[in-house]
Amino acid sequence: MSAVWDAAPDERLLATARAEPAAFGAFYRRHEDRVLGYFLARVGDPEVAADLMAETFAAALASAHRFRPRKEPASAWLFGIARNNLAMSRRRGRVEARARRRLGMAPLVLTDESMERIADLDPTTLALVDELPGDQQEAVRARVIDERDYADIAKDLRCSEAVVRKRVSRGLGALRANLEDK
Amino acid sequence: MTRIPELEQQLVAAAERLRSPRRFARPVLRAALAVGVGAVVLGLAVVVAGPDDGARREQPAGASPVPPTADREGAPEPFIPERQRIARTANRWARNFIYADPEDCTYMTQPACERLSCVRVGARPVPNCTPPSPAYRLSFARERVRDVEIRGNRAAARFSNGEVVELERVSGDELDGVWWITKWDRNAGRGFFE
Numbered sequence: 001m002s003a004v005w006d007a008a009p010d011e012r013l014l015a016t017a018r019a020e021p022a023a024f025g026a027f028y029r030r031h032e033d034r035v036l037g038y039f040l041a042r043v044g045d046p047e048v049a050a051d052l053m054a055e056t057f058a059a060a061l062a063s064a065h066r067f068r069p070r071k072e073p074a075s076a077w078l079f080g081i082a083r084n085n086l087a088m089s090r091r092r093g094r095v096e097a098r099a100r101r102r103l104g105m106a107p108l109v110l111t112d113e114s115m116e117r118i119a120d121l122d123p124t125t126l127a128l129v130d131e132l133p134g135d136q137q138e139a140v141r142a143r144v145i146d147e148r149d150y151a152d153i154a155k156d157l158r159c160s161e162a163v164v165r166k167r168v169s170r171g172l173g174a175l176r177a178n179l180e181d182k
Numbered sequence: 183m184t185r186i187p188e189l190e191q192q193l194v195a196a197a198e199r200l201r202s203p204r205r206f207a208r209p210v211l212r213a214a215l216a217v218g219v220g221a222v223v224l225g226l227a228v229v230v231a232g233p234d235d236g237a238r239r240e241q242p243a244g245a246s247p248v249p250p251t252a253d254r255e256g257a258p259e260p261f262i263p264e265r266q267r268i269a270r271t272a273n274r275w276a277r278n279f280i281y282a283d284p285e286d287c288t289y290m291t292q293p294a295c296e297r298l299s300c301v302r303v304g305a306r307p308v309p310n311c312t313p314p315s316p317a318y319r320l321s322f323a324r325e326r327v328r329d330v331e332i333r334g335n336r337a338a339a340r341f342s343n344g345e346v347v348e349l350e351r352v353s354g355d356e357l358d359g360v361w362w363i364t365k366w367d368r369n370a371g372r373g374f375f376e
Contacts, residue, residue, distance in 0.1 A: 092299070
């Protein structure tokens, strides 16, 4: 582990991942919680979420050299991989392991301590997102959790950007109110 | 401290392996091997074809023996007659089939692949579906396609063990069409070789 990389931007970490393995370690540390939270909110099971996360980061490492910085942050690229991985795993009925096999990674066996740390990841807010009406839920997830831009979300949801903004705003308002109630 | 430090260690170790010089040498070796294999195949083709290659290129219609085709992954592909393309696809599919990886849908259409894993899109089980037994899978080990019968966009390939698979042209035409397996069970190829 090297703290030197902790301050470097994502784009640099990905560009140097193959030359400096510690750079990818820093990239992992930076995004671990959000990716794990993303999967936890969708599958509910900590072990499956950890498995999906392992495959996502393995795929990211395998294709890091093909990453090209764009307008969107590198995390959007990472979450794109996470989304594909989740969709593919659902389609197949099992967690994908291709990227890990390709990299020669052993199956992930979680220690009790790791399980506890995963359980500590507060899913309250994520659970509240699930309680939002469908259209707001989709918009909040895409914008806040996946950090996608409005135009991209609007294209996906087949509506205008203004509608997406309104849904996100209403969804966040409802979340705030729910959190205050709790 | 991360939540799953063992995963971080695995990823860093994997990145280390990607950096190792062996990794850089591998593509070079692969390319050299592909060139070598390509040269050997080309040499054999010239020797075997002889002066009347044009007359032998397409085989007559109807079920006829198909010479096993060598796999030349990585080498540039010359024109391959349709029967040989079908035989090659079926041979490659059989090689994957014996390894029993339900995730591997290579050379298969979606329904054929679902029939293999007994799982539909969205992780829904396929009703009344039984995955192929290991014995059935292994019956394809070392078998090669012997006959091919084409009917329009459908075809059947019979292996040397008597098993038949059905294929469909999923793109292209007679000259460069791509064929995929649509059926591989006991019902495959009914009526093709009768």
